[in-house]
Amino acid sequence: xxxxxxxxxxxxxxxxxxxxxxxxxxxxxxxxxxxxxxxxxxxxxxxxxxxxxxxxxxxxxxxxxxxxxxxxxxxxxxxxxxxxxxxxxxxxxxxxxxxxxxxxxxxxxxxxxxxxxxxxxxxxxxxxxxxxxxxxxxxxxxxxxxxxxxxxxxxxxxxxxxxxxxxxxxxxxxxxxxxxxxxxxxxxxxxxxxxxxxxxxxxxxxxxxxxxxxxxxxxxxxxxxxxxxxxxxxxxxxxxxxxxxxxxxxxxxxxxxxxxxxxxxxxxxxxxxxxxxxxxxxxxxxxxxxxxxxx
Numbered sequence: 001x002x003x004x005x006x007x008x009x010x011x012x013x014x015x016x017x018x019x020x021x022x023x024x025x026x027x028x029x030x031x032x033x034x035x036x037x038x039x040x041x042x043x044x045x046x047x048x049x050x051x052x053x054x055x056x057x058x059x060x061x062x063x064x065x066x067x068x069x070x071x072x073x074x075x076x077x078x079x080x081x082x083x084x085x086x087x088x089x090x091x092x093x094x095x096x097x098x099x100x101x102x103x104x105x106x107x108x109x110x111x112x113x114x115x116x117x118x119x120x121x122x123x124x125x126x127x128x129x130x131x132x133x134x135x136x137x138x139x140x141x142x143x144x145x146x147x148x149x150x151x152x153x154x155x156x157x158x159x160x161x162x163x164x165x166x167x168x169x170x171x172x173x174x175x176x177x178x179x180x181x182x183x184x185x186x187x188x189x190x191x192x193x194x195x196x197x198x199x200x201x202x203x204x205x206x207x208x209x210x211x212x213x214x215x216x217x218x219x220x221x222x223x224x225x226x227x228x229x230x231x232x233x234x235x236x237x238x239x240x241x242x243x244x245x246x247x248x249x250x251x252x253x254x255x256x257x258x259x260x261x262x263x264x265x266x267x268x269x270x271x272x273x274x275x276x277x278x279x280x281x282x283x284x285x286x287x288x289x290x291x292x293x294x295x
Contacts, residue, residue, distance in 0.1 A: 001030060014038050044089075045097050051081065052106055058082055059114055060281035061132070063290065064252060064274045067266055072290065074165070076133040076274060077115035078281050079107070095137075104137045105144055111135075112150065116157040116164060118284050123163070127291040133165040133195060138172045141179075147186045154190075161191030165216065169197050173208055181212050188213035195252075200240060209247060217244045219270065221255020227264045234264065241270050 002008030011030040017038075019028040028034070051057070057079055064074035081089040098104040112134050119132040140146050154161055166187060173180060184194055195216035196208075200223065208214075219240055226233025237253070244251040253265050256275030265273055279290070 011035070041097060044094055045101060047083065048094055048097055048101070048103055051083075052103055056082055056084065057107070057110060058283070059111065059118070060283055061115075061118075061287045062274050062281040063279040063287070064133075064272055065278050066271055067262060067273055068271050072128070072130060073272060074130045074133060075119070075287070076135075076167075076281075077111060077118075079111050099137055099139055102139065104139045108137060108140050109149055109153070113153050113157065116153055116159040119163060120157050120159040122288070122291060123159075125288075127288075129163065131163040131165050131193065133167050135167045135197065136172070141172060141183060146183055147190075150187060150192065151190065154192075162193070165193040165195050167195045167197040167218070170199070170201070170208065173212070184212045200236065206243075209243075209249070214249055216250040216252055219251065219253040221275070224253050224255045224261055224265075224275070225257070227258075227261045237265075237270070238268055241268050245269070 002011050014034055015028045015030040018030075018034055019026040022028070060078045060080055061075040062078060063072045064076065065071065066073045079091055079095075081091075081094055083089055095104070098107050115132045115134050119130075123129050136146070140149075150164075150166070154164065168184075188194060193215040194213055195218055196214055197218045198220045199217045201220045217240060219237055223233045223237050223240075227237070241251050250272065251270050252272040252274065253261075253270050254274050256262055256265065256273045256277045258277060261275075262273065262277060265271075282290070
């Protein structure tokens with residue numbers, strides 16, 4: 001664990017922080033994998049601080065499709081980090097770091113502003129007027145005038161509020177339900193749509209469905225991948241769709257990768273989907289071509 005006191009203490013620190021991340025009353029042993037992971041995170045953190053303002057981020061857009069008509073009915077904006085040396089870094093690698101450091105605030109505003117600007121540009125070019133979905137983080141709710149920022153971005157970009165959908169996760173509602181519900185109501189009053197992402201994955205409470213203004217539930221891809229594989233996943237999907245429709249909430253399935261999954265969802269009356277089977281996330285230039293073809 002260390003040939004000298006300095007190394008021993010450093011390795012003990014690494015193990016301690018790893019244990020803390022897993023919750024209380026845990027212990028961890030320092031391993032080479034743990035040390036390499038820490039060094040990678042430290043380097044990513046340093047690079048992330050430098051990246052903000054360097055124009056290394058870019059947005060990709062994944063179409064959301066009505067499987068009855070085959071038409072694109074919306075997009076989800078997804079951030080990518082195009083590092084000059086390391087190439088394309090997926091969000092799973094850096095979003096958690098951005099959350100911990102607070103960099104998610106400027107990054108999140110950049111995503112929202114550019115997604116709204118792009119959507120407004122497509123509308124002005126005569127393409128079909130569809131909404132864009134943008135993910136929100138808990139830090140944007142707790143450390144930010146979120147309503148003021150969204151209002152300012154919509155005003156600056158000229159996008160009509162009804163064409164912006166903000167995606168939240170159930171974990172956000174665990175922080176301060178009353179305060180967050182009030183924020184969501186103010187956004188709803190502006191005309192902005194609210195969607196719950198990854199529904200059923202973490203802290204599902206049906207009480208949330210009556211406490212917050214919700215326009216859409218997104219069925220997590222882990223359930224979709226269980227179609228034709230696990231009957232329990234299919235039952236859960238049926239249950240979510242029935243619940244949402246009875247409450248007057250739209251439902252969308254994400255992560256659709258096979259024809260069998262698509263057919264099941266259509267039979268289950270979930271008609272809006274996104275996933276690699278139909279479209280992968282693409283740059284704005286490639287999306288523009290798709291829009292021209294389907295407009």
